[in-house]
Amino acid sequence: MTFSVVKQVSSRITNIEINKSSPSKLSISYDTSVTKSSSGATFENNSIAVYSGLNNPVGRTPIFTQHNVVSSHEGSVELDVSGCNFLSGEYTIALCVGGTPERTICSYSHLNHGAVVAPMSCAISLVEPIAQTQTGFKLKVKFSLLEGMDPKANGDTLCLYDITGNEFKSAGFYRIEETQYAGYCEFEVDSLYAGEQLTLGYYLGNFLGACAAHETVIIDSLN
Structure with a gap:
């Protein structure tokens, strides 16, 4: 994909x-x-x-x-x-x-x-390829925070939103379990479709609006 x-x-x-x-x-x-x-x-x-x-x-x-x-x-x-x-x-x-x-x-x-x-x-980016599983799709996200930060201890979260057609729908909410300030996290979503527009946001400390970085992508193909 x-x-x-x-x-x-x-x-x-x-x-x-x-x-x-x-x-x-x-x-x-x-x-x-x-x-x-x-x-x-x-x-x-x-x-x-x-x-x-x-x-x-x-x-x-x-x-x-x-x-x-x-x-x-x-x-x-x-x-x-x-x-x-x-x-x-x-x-x-x-x-x-x-x-x-x-x-x-x-x-x-x-x-x-x-x-x-x-x-x-800080920075965040979705990593290719997106793998298909028996129950959905696995997304791998690379993140880089300021040196010395501990995502797990801080309660950081990754939020996924479907913004296709100018709508704004929550598509997932995932707690970061990594302890290093830079690395990767993986999570699964139930479904994806070609043409879907997604925004991934990295939120510090699970505070409302505390978005350190986000990335918007369009799914091109499911092949």
């Missing part, structure tokens, strides 16, 4: 600008994988976290967190972190697709004395 990738999206920081006249202030642009719930409500539970130093922020405590960041494909937020000089210090800025940075961090970028280092982010 074959499929074609329509798009891949990762929740990520897209740009950081420092206010040179007031270096405790940042302007951060970001893109979230999903923006609204199935009922059409915009998610407003994201957060931006600031960490000291240039280390991996996973498992660390932020020195500042901006809550209630609105989901958007072209979002922006202004921060003013008292006591920080982003032009001369070493900091890490992270996007979290939830209000709990420890469990929903999905992208980060370093600020090294004013120089912005390209962000790290």
